Amino acid sequence: xxxxxxxxxxxxxxxxxxGNRSNISLIAYKPEHYSLIVxxxxxxxxxxxxxxxxxxxxxxxxxxxxxxxxxxxxxVLDGGVNDTLNLDMHGxxxxxxxLAMKVMMPL
Amino acid sequence: xxxxxxxxxxxxxGDRTDAAPPVVKTLIERALPxxxxxxxxxxxxxxxxxxxxxxxxxxxxxxxxxxxxEPILADCxxxxxxxxxxxxxxxxKGAAKFIKALALRLNLDEPRIAxxxxxxxxxxxxxxxxxxxxxxxxxxxxxxxxxxYQGAKEIAQAISQGAQIxxxxxxxxxxxxxxxxxAFFGWKEDNxxxxxxxxxxxxLLECGAQVTGGYFSDPGLKDVPNMDxxxxxxxxxxxxxxxxxxxxxxxxxxxxxxTVKEQLLYELHDPSAYITPDVVCDISKATVEQxxxxxxxxxxxxxxxxxxxxxANVFFDGGWFGEGEISYAGPNAEARARLACDILQKRMGKYxxxxxDLIGITSILGxxxxxxxxxxxxxxxxxxxxxxxxxxxxxxxxDLLLREVTALWCGxxxxxxxxxxxxxxxxxxxxxxxxxxxxxxxxxxxxGK
Numbered sequence: 001x002x003x004x005x006x007x008x009x010x011x012x013x014x015x016x017x018x019g020n021r022s023n024i025s026l027i028a029y030k031p032e033h034y035s036l037i038v039x040x041x042x043x044x045x046x047x048x049x050x051x052x053x054x055x056x057x058x059x060x061x062x063x064x065x066x067x068x069x070x071x072x073x074x075x076v077l078d079g080g081v082n083d084t085l086n087l088d089m090h091g092x093x094x095x096x097x098x099l100a101m102k103v104m105m106p107l
Numbered sequence: 108x109x110x111x112x113x114x115x116x117x118x119x120x121g122d123r124t125d126a127a128p129p130v131v132k133t134l135i136e137r138a139l140p141x142x143x144x145x146x147x148x149x150x151x152x153x154x155x156x157x158x159x160x161x162x163x164x165x166x167x168x169x170x171x172x173x174x175x176x177e178p179i180l181a182d183c184x185x186x187x188x189x190x191x192x193x194x195x196x197x198x199x200k201g202a203a204k205f206i207k208a209l210a211l212r213l214n215l216d217e218p219r220i221a222x223x224x225x226x227x228x229x230x231x232x233x234x235x236x237x238x239x240x241x242x243x244x245x246x247x248x249x250x251x252x253x254x255x256y257q258g259a260k261e262i263a264q265a266i267s268q269g270a271q272i273x274x275x276x277x278x279x280x281x282x283x284x285x286x287x288x289x290a291f292f293g294w295k296e297d298n299x300x301x302x303x304x305x306x307x308x309x310x311l312l313e314c315g316a317q318v319t320g321g322y323f324s325d326p327g328l329k330d331v332p333n334m335d336x337x338x339x340x341x342x343x344x345x346x347x348x349x350x351x352x353x354x355x356x357x358x359x360x361x362x363x364x365x366t367v368k369e370q371l372l373y374e375l376h377d378p379s380a381y382i383t384p385d386v387v388c389d390i391s392k393a394t395v396e397q398x399x400x401x402x403x404x405x406x407x408x409x410x411x412x413x414x415x416x417x418x419a420n421v422f423f424d425g426g427w428f429g430e431g432e433i434s435y436a437g438p439n440a441e442a443r444a445r446l447a448c449d450i451l452q453k454r455m456g457k458y459x460x461x462x463x464d465l466i467g468i469t470s471i472l473g474x475x476x477x478x479x480x481x482x483x484x485x486x487x488x489x490x491x492x493x494x495x496x497x498x499x500x501x502x503x504x505x506d507l508l509l510r511e512v513t514a515l516w517c518g519x520x521x522x523x524x525x526x527x528x529x530x531x532x533x534x535x536x537x538x539x540x541x542x543x544x545x546x547x548x549x550x551x552x553x554x555g556k
Contacts, residue, residue: 066395093472
């Protein structure tokens with residue numbers, strides 16, 4: 001049996017930017033939830049989740065010592081801080097968009 | 108184990124100017140060898156200062172320098188707290204002159220101020236180098252300025268030779284912390300693990316409150332005490348390069364494993380290769396642990412040999428950016444807001460691409476093509492705001508767009524209110540890697556000339 005929860009309930013995140021590339025850290029509050037996140041929040045799912053922003057590539061780096069991972073998302077910022085017309089030029093708010101993803105939690 | 112403290116007094120240009128005094132007070136009370144850093148330069152901040160310096164040759168350094176240093180200068184000089192800041196921006200010598208005058212005004216002895224140079228590639232004689240690096244993409248006509256990221260070595264040398272204040276232009280942010288730590292511990296340039304550890308300490312400090320509970324709070328889930336008086340961070344750096352992050356005494360905010368992990372990964376890509384001018388840092392095996400109240404230890408950072416090149420940012424005139432907003436409320440507000448967008452698109456869309464947002468519905472998650480908004484059906488939001496944004500090489504065209512937004516007062520849908528319009532110059536950036544032996548950094552002590 002599983003139930004659907006928000007990634008937000010078990011992890012926190014922060015966004016940084018360099019040019020047209022965004023990085024979003026994703027950190028499990030509890031180490032016991034880390035493997036669940038590794039299993040379910042894959043590069044492909046993140047690519048799909050950000051589809052409205054047309055990312056070209058997502059790379060995920062794992063940091064098991066920190067119960068954390070780092071997503072590097074290319075071409076997701078409409079050219080980046082110097083070119084985009086977005087109010088959030090840096091894409092700072094994308095971390096909480098990531099946390100809106102769903103996770104299936106075993107009961 | 109021997110330790111050295113580095114406090115942070117500012118994390119960006121325009122940061123709170125009352126943050127540094129509690130940090131200095133704490134450093135004095137700890138009575139350990141120490142330094143305080145001021146990080147004032149985002150990527151584009153420096154380009155803006157270069158433009159200022161063109162018009163006003165005495166300016167072009169951090170405009171808040173006086174507000175930053177006046178409350179702490181006397182204490183720092185009296186208690187041997189070295190001040191290191193990239194507040195020199197486009198004009199490190201100008202900043203040094205300004206600090207000297209400030210010290211005299213405060214009746215202090217003249218401080219020994221070191222000025223770092225070698226980052227600025229904005230002059231005529233640097234152009235051939237930039238052309239060589241960028242090839243055809245070097246747009247000479249629109250070239251504004253360029254700066255290379257220098258490292259910690261010259262900062263350390265200046266401090267070893269007696270500098271009380273080190274003024275830099277563009278140096279990598281973590282180098283502001285590594286420099287004084289290198290000077291204190293006498294680390295060699297190839298002591299990679301120590302250099303990497305202290306660089307990551309610098310990385311944690313460089314955004315000020317972002318490691319002490321700022322940019323972190325989420326009410327109910329990640330609560331932070333007394334955020335209105337958030338304390339700025341202090342790193343206690345050990346001779347093996349590990350560190351403990353803490354913060355100024357008697358302030359708000361918090362330091363825990365969550366705040367430290369978020370900031371550790373901030374603006375990182377591959378965690379096993381965070382490249383600075385000084386070292387390549389590897390945090391893939393690093394550990395973060397709570398070792399006391401508001402005290403978190405970072406250890407296990409590995410260093411790899413520095414790269415053969417330095418990064419430079421090159422800025423070009425990017426034309427003009429304009430944006431305008433107008434609000435609609437009550438029944439059918441969204442339909443009226445969308446009609447306003449339609450009018451602007453029909454009148455101005457022939458000149459350039461326009462981005463539309465409906466603030467209150469979708470304003471940041473969509474892309475510039477507006478695919479998210481166009482997919483949504485018209486809802487019944489009772490209070491929302493249209494935003495249009497565009498860029499163009501011609502200021503006149505942007506002015507025309509802004510007048511069209513203003514014209515929605517009388518010629519747009521019913522009940523529009525609160526028009527605001529704004530424009531600004533844009534800069535476009537290119538980055539390149541330049542062999543470090545072609546970009547020698549230097550420092551000298553400011554002699555008042």
